[in-house]
Amino acid sequence: MNALLTEPFLISLLFGAVTAGVPLLLAGLGEQISEKSGVLNIGLEGMMLCGAYAGFVTTWYTGSFWLGFLAGGAGGMAAALIVLLLCIRRGLNQIVIGIAITVGMQGLTSLLHFVEFSRTYPRLPAAPLLALPYLSRIPILGKGLFSHNPLVYLSIILVGVMSWVFRSTNLGLNLEAAGNKPAALDAAGVDVIRTRSFAVLATGFLAGLGGAYMANVGAGLFVPFMTNGAGVIGIVLAMLARGRPLWVLTGAALFGASLAMTTALQVAGIDIPTDVVQMLPFAIVMLVLVIFARHSMLPPALGFPYVRGER
Amino acid sequence: MTIGGKTIDAGSGSSAPAAALRVLIPVILALAGGAVILLALGKNPIDYYDYVIERSLLRWGGFQETLTRMAPLLLIAAGLIVAFRAGIWNLGGDGQFLLAAVASAALAPVLIGILPRAPTLVLCMLAGIAVGAIWSLIPAILKARYGVNEIITTLMMSFLGTSLSNVLIKLILRDPATTVPQTRSLPVDDRLPRLFGTTTHSGLLIAILAVILVHLVMTRTAFGLKLQVLGTNRAAAVHAGLRVERLTLLAFALSAGFIGLAGAVEVLGVWGTVRADWNPAYGLLVVPLVFLARFNGYAVIGFTLFFSALMVGGESAARRVGVPQHYVLVLVALLLVFLALVEYRDQARGKRVAV
Numbered sequence: 001m002n003a004l005l006t007e008p009f010l011i012s013l014l015f016g017a018v019t020a021g022v023p024l025l026l027a028g029l030g031e032q033i034s035e036k037s038g039v040l041n042i043g044l045e046g047m048m049l050c051g052a053y054a055g056f057v058t059t060w061y062t063g064s065f066w067l068g069f070l071a072g073g074a075g076g077m078a079a080a081l082i083v084l085l086l087c088i089r090r091g092l093n094q095i096v097i098g099i100a101i102t103v104g105m106q107g108l109t110s111l112l113h114f115v116e117f118s119r120t121y122p123r124l125p126a127a128p129l130l131a132l133p134y135l136s137r138i139p140i141l142g143k144g145l146f147s148h149n150p151l152v153y154l155s156i157i158l159v160g161v162m163s164w165v166f167r168s169t170n171l172g173l174n175l176e177a178a179g180n181k182p183a184a185l186d187a188a189g190v191d192v193i194r195t196r197s198f199a200v201l202a203t204g205f206l207a208g209l210g211g212a213y214m215a216n217v218g219a220g221l222f223v224p225f226m227t228n229g230a231g232v233i234g235i236v237l238a239m240l241a242r243g244r245p246l247w248v249l250t251g252a253a254l255f256g257a258s259l260a261m262t263t264a265l266q267v268a269g270i271d272i273p274t275d276v277v278q279m280l281p282f283a284i285v286m287l288v289l290v291i292f293a294r295h296s297m298l299p300p301a302l303g304f305p306y307v308r309g310e311r
Numbered sequence: 312m313t314i315g316g317k318t319i320d321a322g323s324g325s326s327a328p329a330a331a332l333r334v335l336i337p338v339i340l341a342l343a344g345g346a347v348i349l350l351a352l353g354k355n356p357i358d359y360y361d362y363v364i365e366r367s368l369l370r371w372g373g374f375q376e377t378l379t380r381m382a383p384l385l386l387i388a389a390g391l392i393v394a395f396r397a398g399i400w401n402l403g404g405d406g407q408f409l410l411a412a413v414a415s416a417a418l419a420p421v422l423i424g425i426l427p428r429a430p431t432l433v434l435c436m437l438a439g440i441a442v443g444a445i446w447s448l449i450p451a452i453l454k455a456r457y458g459v460n461e462i463i464t465t466l467m468m469s470f471l472g473t474s475l476s477n478v479l480i481k482l483i484l485r486d487p488a489t490t491v492p493q494t495r496s497l498p499v500d501d502r503l504p505r506l507f508g509t510t511t512h513s514g515l516l517i518a519i520l521a522v523i524l525v526h527l528v529m530t531r532t533a534f535g536l537k538l539q540v541l542g543t544n545r546a547a548a549v550h551a552g553l554r555v556e557r558l559t560l561l562a563f564a565l566s567a568g569f570i571g572l573a574g575a576v577e578v579l580g581v582w583g584t585v586r587a588d589w590n591p592a593y594g595l596l597v598v599p600l601v602f603l604a605r606f607n608g609y610a611v612i613g614f615t616l617f618f619s620a621l622m623v624g625g626e627s628a629a630r631r632v633g634v635p636q637h638y639v640l641v642l643v644a645l646l647l648v649f650l651a652l653v654e655y656r657d658q659a660r661g662k663r664v665a666v
Binding site: 082091093095096097099100102103104105106107108111114224225229232233235239240273275276278279282286289298 | 645
């Protein structure tokens with residue numbers, strides 16, 4: 001096992017954990033906004049895929065990673081628009097539409113990719129890295145944690161911003177009310193539909209951004225179905241976090257680390273089926289749930305469309 | 312917990328033509344939407360649809376394939392109907408399905424050496440049911456005892472189950488004679504008997520019977536009513552003196568048991584073995600079908616037939632027309648959206664009449 005604790009191995013493990021964790025973090029934070037406002041966004045996976053493809057194509061043709069990220073966010077928002085129009089404004093079943101979005105985007109992105117690139121999977125140049133001054137000079141940690149794409153640092157900052165928004169702004173209060181007692185929010189003169197619409201679009205943007213990061217920075221290419229359950233993990237993270245962004249970060253770090261572990265072990269030539277390592281984070285979370293069995297405290301109005309005047 | 316739960320009335324009393332229209336209009340709209348996409352890509356939509364219909368319904372071999380595809384979908388639907396009516400969000404179908412498939416695939420080649428075919432198949436199916444039910448036990452206890460949200464726990468257990476079945480195949484159950492990791496396979500002659508000289512196996516009969524049985528139990532028996540009370544209003548169930556914990560555990564076990572049976576039937580009827588990394592992910596597709604059928608067993612049969620035909624036909628039609636196989640997923644999504652829209656219009660109109 002000593003061979004495992006070499007410097008390059010630890011660096012690649014840390015670096016990989018961040019790279020794998022950031023899409024989960026962004027998607028999980030996004031889902032948290034929706035859930036807080038009372039919308040169960042099962043289509044998260046589809047929004048990530050949409051963002052991944054939009055981001056990849058944009059960066060491929062413009063060469064700009066920032067435009068790619070923006071396009072990814074816009075792609076996610078486009079998918080979220082379906083939820084907005086059908087579930088929030090019309091009150092259609094959120095689970096049916098959510099699954100339709102995931103399934104539909106799996107099909108649509110495969111189709112678009114096929115039309116554009118046929119059966120080839122072109123690779124982008126390496127994404128730019130920003131080494132943080134001073135911090136990046138720490139041995140091992142510096143290269144593992146503090147030399148990443150700027151989006152990584154922005155998403156960490158976002159955790160703090162969201163905690164602040166939830167805790168001490170009107171917007172945060174409105175979101176919370178929309179999920180807990182939408183009628184009260186309505187009575188206070190705030191438009192529930194508008195609050196939830198904002199929440200869902202924000203979710204779409206963040207999920208799409210996460211997808212774009214996954215394609216452009218993480219993989220450097222787009223493959224159909226590439227999110228491979230990341231959206232579902234995002235939903236689970238948001239639910240486990242009980243409305244606190246910091247817990248999404250913790251969860252994303254745990255899942256990111258185990259995803260990185262699978263690849264790192266393969267590179268180091270350790271012969272364990274990757275499935276064993278992949279089971280770890282789920283097993284840990286299940287264990288925690290069993291030991292500290294407790295209510296998950298979801299917003300009471302989660303999943304219910306708001307119809308004014310209806311009990 | 313209820314999420315997005317409108318109380319759903321079982322047999323809506325609309326007439327047959329109206330019901331047919333409710334399905335037909337979304338189908339036409341979805342196909343039209345799909346045609347627009349194909350046209351935009353410069354492909355001929357008529358060719359595509361023509362081939363889907365020919366391949367999945369008109370050609371005898373394809374139609375039998377469609378029927379075969381229905382068996383696991385129907386059994387999963389039966390399991391979901393039980394859970395959803397009881398207000399339980401069992402979204403961990405894939406893990407339950409796969410582990411049960413692996414269990415029956417591991418057991419079948421061993422048992423067939425000792426026992427005749429019939430008891431072997433029955434025992435393997437029972438094993439599938441048991442494994443599925445066991446895999447739902449932790450979420451069930453957490454939900455019944457402590458009210459832990461089952462969406463999280465069943466999803467987690469699903470991921471765990473998928474990985475665990477791969478581990479089992481690769482490390483323990485692997486057939487040394489094959490290069491790709493898979494379980495020892497059950498000889499074709501020992502699989503589930505075919506129906507009346509077709510290629511469709513008798514699992515389809517089991518599945519149809521299961522859905523009808525579930526429907527009757529849920530709508531016509533005291534046990535079904537208890538589960539529905541539990542699903543509609545948990546607090547009311549407690550006040551009515553129902554043993555909520557026990558009912559929750561039972562509903563989980565039944566639901567996951569049917570989904571486990573689906574895995575066993577798919578292995579015993581079609582594949583005879585499970586390969587590593589095999590995951591048809593039927594669980595996700597069946598969830599919206601069950602919703603759109605309003606948890607009605609008979610309606611589920613119709614929806615499943617249509618979806619099976621679309622999937623079987625769409626996969627091969629894609630090759631013919633020159634679009635990727637997954638294009639059919641776009642059609643599925645459009646269909647879900649339009650079905651949900653028509654459903655919504657119906658409900659809105661119903662409300663206006665009632666007022």
